[in-house]
Amino acid sequence: MKIRVLGAGAGGGFPQWNCNCHNCRRIRHGEMQGKKRTQSSIAVSSDGRRWALFNASPDIRSQLEAFQDSWPREGVRDTGIHAIVLIDSQIDHTTGLLMLRESTKPLDIYCSEMVRQDLTSGFPLFNMLQHYCGVNHHELPLDGSAFSIPGIDDLRFHSHSLKSKAPPYSPHRHDPHDGDNIGVVVEQVSTGRKLYYAPGLGEIEPHVAAAMQAADCLLVDGTFWQHDEMGRAGICEKLALDMGHLPQSGPGGMMETLGGLPAATRKILIHINNTNPILDEASSERQQLTAAGIEVAYDGLEITL
Template sequence: MTTLRVLGSAAGGGFPQWNCNCFNCDGLRRGVIAASARTQSSIALSEDGVHWLLVNASPDILAQIRATPALQPARAARDTGIVAVLLVDAQIDHAAGLLMLREHRSALPVYATPAVLQDLAEGFPLTRILSHYCRLQAHPLALDASPFCVPPLTGLRLHAIALDSKPPPYSPHRAAPQRGDNIGLRIVSASGKRVFYAPGLGHMTPHVQAELAQADVILVDGSFWSDDEMQRLGLSPQSARDMGHLAQSGPQGMIAALDQVPAARKILIHINNTNPILVDDAPERRELAAHGIEVAHDGMEIAL
């Protein structure tokens, strides 16, 4: 049986964010709101509970490994259950954890699109940095949705689905986005269960809606409740859409899109620290529940 484990469910900066004193972050620190701390977004997949594919390597990867004993099977003096890393984009909150894996005893297999690999070679030169440590073994992903597998997880079929989004702010082509800057991942287990994972999703295009319609489990962008969330709080001049995220509320929001797929299990992940859905008893959380939508948490496991 394939297991999908949520290692981290928060957006960049985690929850609480180290320098943020918004209602959520301040309330969690003071213990006056019903909420749980979260690390930065990442999931892991395994068919046998021993060998794991890490999907995104967040800056919190060391804490996530400590919280997930299966990732450290301890079969030798130096060991890991992580057989490879797949990146859906080159954002710092999804790629910086590769630096924490520098002691890997052989070249670390990294699956990513050519656009992401380019950013990791130029804008955020992890390829060059890690060449002095474990080294990265690059596996470029095709963007034709063709199936591929990551050994030894040979019963798991994966498909890279190109999404409309932006590369990271540090990227040399930030102002000229390329196809493959951001992907969703279609995951098909040996049992036939189908997952669509897209922690960064800015536009609900017809091909994305088709992916949602065919999925048994949907794990999608839960960054912001409202498009003007950061602007209204005085934390950023940018809207959610400016940052490449589709907000949950509103007639064209994520809730409305997920309402079109009533049969699937629907879960929000990559939740920004400002989002009111982080508070267990918030009215926004009740609204999600009324639409059959869950909120991911660190340690959540899904059997496929």
């Protein structure tokens, strides 16, 4: 299985266009040891030619241009991207669909029913795309059941619901439903190797813990280091868990969770917010992750399982 990290940042990317926080200011002025990041998205393939795109960020055009395996090979219009899987309906994971409107056939989009509803109501991207290439919606199971994607050979997908919140624009923002956010296990049938992808993860539910234990590689929520990180940065008083993100540090945090997994499991954080100190490769927080065998994803990271 081949995995390409197209973007590793959280909403707004790093640096965020209007942010002058400790990290954004230093990365702009070359005063920080770190990498800039676009907004989170990955692509997965079994053969390196036909890819499933997970999320379509506002940065999708530059991400695909930097990813040679997605370039057209045949005819005037072509792409290596054969299907799109949406983890949720957040702006930073869906706005890029508009950049794909030039497709010569309807976009095959795999998402939950709740995401479909959001993208035909509060943020009606699906309706807008009907005036361009159109959309073929495929509803995802929420109980871990398997599904396949035609043309993506030798890969089997298992999706399950995660506890989270719908986006602020959603008609059911304050009425959570199963399917507002999902995690996905990608399994290569011929080898049995498994990737677990959950860029938004607010609670380690039993089925999440089981998926983590069974995976060979994890790409999981690395948004915040601390629960009150946004307040400490002087940005707002929103707390990590209230936004559906399990912080890395503290009791029950992501570091503690990942520490209970087999040593052979590759553990990678993705969806890193611009305020997170782990973006600074010389920081003590980054050193703690390294000592614990936890990696931090970056744009262009390639993984082979």
